[in-house]
Amino acid sequence: MxxxxxxxxxxxxxxxxxxxxxxxxxxxxxALPADAHESDHGHRxxxxxxxxxxxxxxxxxxxxxxxxxxxxxxxxxxxxxxxxxxxxxxxxxxxxxxxxxxxxxxxxxxxxxxxxxxxxxxxxxxxxxxxxxxxxxxxxxxxxxxxxxxxxxxxxxxxxxxxxxxxxxxxxxxxxxxxxxxxxxxxxxxxxxxxxxxxxxxxxxxxxxxxxxxxxxxxxxxxxxxxxxxxxxxxxxxxxxxxxxxxxxxxxxxxxxxxxxxxxxxxxxxxxxxxxxxxxxxxxxxxxxxxxxxxxxxxxxxxxxxxxxxxxxxxxxxxxxxxxxxxxxxxxxxxxxxxxxxxxxxxxxxxxxxxxxxxxxxxxxxxxxxxDMTDLIARWNTLAAPIGNRAIGYISADVNNTGTESPMGDLIADAQLAHGRELDPRTSLALMNPGGVRAGLTYAAKGAEGDGVVTYAEGFTVQPFANTVNLQDFTGAELVQVLKEQVSGANAAAPKILQPSAGLTYTLDLTQSGADRVVTGSIRLNGAPIDPAATYRVATNSFLAGGGDGFPTLGRGTNDLVGADDLTALEKYLTANSSATNPIAPPKADRITVVR
Missing domain, CATH: 3.60.21.10 (Metallo-dependent phosphatases)
Known part of the structure; x- marks a missing residue:
């Protein structure tokens, strides 16, 4: 056409x-009148x-x-x-x-x-x-x-x-x-x-x-x-x-x-x-x-x-x-x-x-x-190609961005935990807001890049906000409060379930209401219960670190340390943990047990 x-x-x-x-x-x-759309006398x-x-x-x-x-x-x-x-x-x-x-x-x-x-x-x-x-x-x-x-x-x-x-x-x-x-x-x-x-x-x-x-x-x-x-x-x-x-x-x-x-x-x-x-x-x-x-x-x-x-x-x-x-x-x-x-x-x-x-x-x-749209896309792609086509990692299957807990969300959280530990070995866990995960990664991607290749352009599509990875200290009691804020307060009507890094597990009981939907006694970090009085070093993106998405407690952390942007953290993680011969597998998304 x-x-x-x-x-x-x-x-x-x-x-x-x-x-x-x-x-x-x-x-x-x-029904409108039968002559509703007819002109009056043939000209009006x-x-x-x-x-x-x-x-x-x-x-x-x-x-x-x-x-x-x-x-x-x-x-x-x-x-x-x-x-x-x-x-x-x-x-x-x-x-x-x-x-x-x-x-x-x-x-x-x-x-x-x-x-x-x-x-x-x-x-x-x-x-x-x-x-x-x-x-x-x-x-x-x-x-x-x-x-x-x-x-x-x-x-x-x-x-x-x-x-x-x-x-x-x-x-x-x-x-x-x-x-x-x-x-x-x-x-x-x-x-x-x-x-x-x-x-x-x-x-x-x-x-x-x-x-x-x-x-x-x-x-x-x-x-x-x-x-x-x-x-x-x-x-x-x-x-x-x-x-x-x-x-x-x-x-x-x-x-x-x-x-x-x-x-x-x-x-x-x-x-x-x-x-x-x-x-x-x-x-x-x-x-x-x-x-x-x-x-x-x-x-x-x-x-x-x-x-x-x-x-x-x-x-x-x-x-x-x-x-x-x-x-x-x-x-x-x-x-x-x-x-x-x-x-x-x-x-x-x-x-x-x-x-x-x-x-x-x-x-x-x-x-x-x-x-005209094909020409527009081609023109801008010519400018973007040198940056966008660069390979940053390899996956063994689609990394989907669906579900209460998504494989893509978990992968990003794992990447931010790894980056946090580079900055401070004491980093305990990472939390990623679901709204910041804009897409998944597709194994059979388009173009000449080859199956399983993750390009910079694909990573950018997943995380386009240029947020930084921030580290903050929280008490165990504050950490539990953060998890409860997923389903209470500003998020009571439309929960925002944070994507957890490996090691953090808990049960989300959707048959309950409000903050009770997070089963406090089920929260574990590397198999151990959360100690309310202990200090935990937590990695989040800068948006969450400012209390965004209805998480005011995340805006009150202490001992702040700002790292690289979140896409850089994802790229470094994929580069370090995958290759063409040994691609990374999608996380199982089994860190949160959901009861419906």
Whole structure:
């Protein structure tokens, strides 16, 4: 399929500064008048106009097709079984979106945040300039910010929006970076000094009298999941309160149709992208933070496009007036997009919400690649290849990043323990946060590298954050408290199970509640019970060492020592413990005994 020409509607449709994208879900049905979409007297638009909203979220710089489980979606079959489908890759996403727009003159493309950050080497090595360039070619109209847009701080986010060369790395291939053609929306992210949003809070799409406003927010809890330097000088406000505030602003401007782009999400009852979320009634098939947000967002908002949890869903959740309202998410990594039809009422300027219909679509790899995206990937790969193709180790099988305790998580923890012992032989154990493990390692990897070879690029995809390995002292009692914080406090509703290094074992009883889910008497280090009064030297990454991910006790360690970055620790461990003739085997992931 030839590359689609750049659309000019961003300039010719008189778009205002306002809000971002919409999502998907499987659909409320109510009949419109028979002549709803017909023109009056053959020349004036009819009362109702269908507007296509294409949306996606959590791309995370995955320009090339993601590998392993990160590049698959699960599809529910009519007989109740499931099958997996290989999905994703911006070359295919571009083709799917361009085909979806055909025959839809009123079409908007929006996103729900985390377009960049935690990216594979192809994008991350160049501070995600390749991804912004790709999004421009995809004709993205608007996106909210996500937490990962703050990985390198507000100043770097402003550069991605406005353009300019990187302050330390300069211009890649001698070309000045042009920045994003689309607005990033950050309604609830305020500068501590000015008390004003750091970027536009909303944006309005216009065409032939149709006006749809977008409000973009990220999760209020962003400071707890981003490094302190990334959010320094910023305040993050409540999502629903912020959306309600700017919905009133839009209404005062005469904009009655509003979509909220929210980088916060939920947990559907099924992992299949096409699961009927409303099979037992509105709001029945989804849980998590987005449910409370949706129930508190003003009825003036017609649809919610969400993200962050990397789940796929098309659900309705009742608004404060009790009316069902679409809430959608398209998983992550460009594997899905949401196709939503918004029926705009020209008489009222509002969305006829009972006519909204939505569905998630798979970005299959059985369509032609978009040539312009192939060229983009090849150009940046040429710059990245000398670094990315270097072998750093060998594996005997896939090292998966799945499960409560994952083999990949254990391997990273083992690497950080080894690095910690190089710095200080007294290091007792290492703990790795699951959110910092972005992928597994695939044995039969692509390209000419050979089966079982781990390249630097693959390692970068697993650990792209450039956190350092930090050592701290904790008492045994504090160590037990850290393990309990996995399932209590900020992590009570959505546990974050730390990946343990070899030697640390315990039982996690999920039939219990709160902190009791960690069975204190089962905790052992190298077979011995934890001594509450003893001192243990613990290796973590710098994010955890600052108390991130809801682990305040890890932020109170003593006798700090900072080591190398976490990817260097992984590379050194693989180099020391594997070879082409003696590859390392995946850890068994049997350090935590889970009772369900």
């Amino acid at each position: 030839p590359a689609a020409p750049r659309r000019t509607r961003r300039r010719t449709h008189g778009l205002l500064a306002a809000a971002a994208g919409l999502a998907t879900a499987a659909a409320l049905t109510a 638009p009819g009362r109702y106009q269908d507007v296509q909203l294409l949306s996606f979220n959590d791309l995370h710089g995955n320009l090339e097709p993601p590998s392993g489980s990160s590049g698959r979606v699960t599809e529910l079959q009519p007989d109740g079984t499931t099958k997996t489908i290989d999905a994703g890759g911006v070359e295919y996403l571009a083709t799917h979106l361009r085909r979806a727009r055909e025959g839809h003159p009123y079409s908007i493309t929006a996103a729900g945040g985390d377009m960049v950050g935690a990216s594979p080497l192809l994008s991350g090595l160049f501070h995600d300039e390749p991804t912004v360039e790709a999004l421009n070619k995809l004709d993205l109209d608007v996106t909210s910010v996500g937490n990962h847009e703050f990985d390198e701080g507000a100043r770097e986010l402003a550069r991605l929006q406005n353009g300019g060369c990187h302050p330390t790395d300069g211009c890649y291939a001698g070309k000045r970076f042009k920045g994003a053609d689309f607005p990033y929306l950050a309604a609830n992210v305020l500068d501590e000094k000015t008390k004003k949003p750091i970027l536009k809070p909303y944006w309005v799409w216009r065409k032939d009298g149709v006006r749809i406003g977008f409000i973009g927010v990220t999760l209020e809890g962003t400071p707890g999941i981003v490094s302190a330097d990334g959010v320094k000088g910023l305040t993050f406000k409540d999502e629903a309160e912020t959306i309600n505030k700017y919905a009133k602003v839009l209404q005062r401007q005469g904009v009655q149709s509003i979509v909220a782009l929210i980088h916060e999400g939920g947990y559907p009852a099924s992992g299949s992208y096409n699961y009927d979320c409303d099979s037992a009634g509105a709001g029945s098939g989804i849980s998590g933070p987005i449910v409370d947000i949706a129930r508190n967002v003003t009825p003036a908002v017609d649809a919610l496009v969400t993200g962050h949890t990397h789940n796929a869903y098309v659900c309705t959740v009742p608004d404060p007036s009790g009316r069902p309202r679409m809430v959608t998410s398209a998983a992550s990594f460009g594997r899905l997009y949401t196709d939503t039809t918004l029926t705009y009422d020209r008489y009222t300027g509002d969305i006829a919400r009972t006519a909204v219909k939505s569905a998630n679509r798979v970005v299959t790899r059985d369509v032609p690649k978009a040539p």
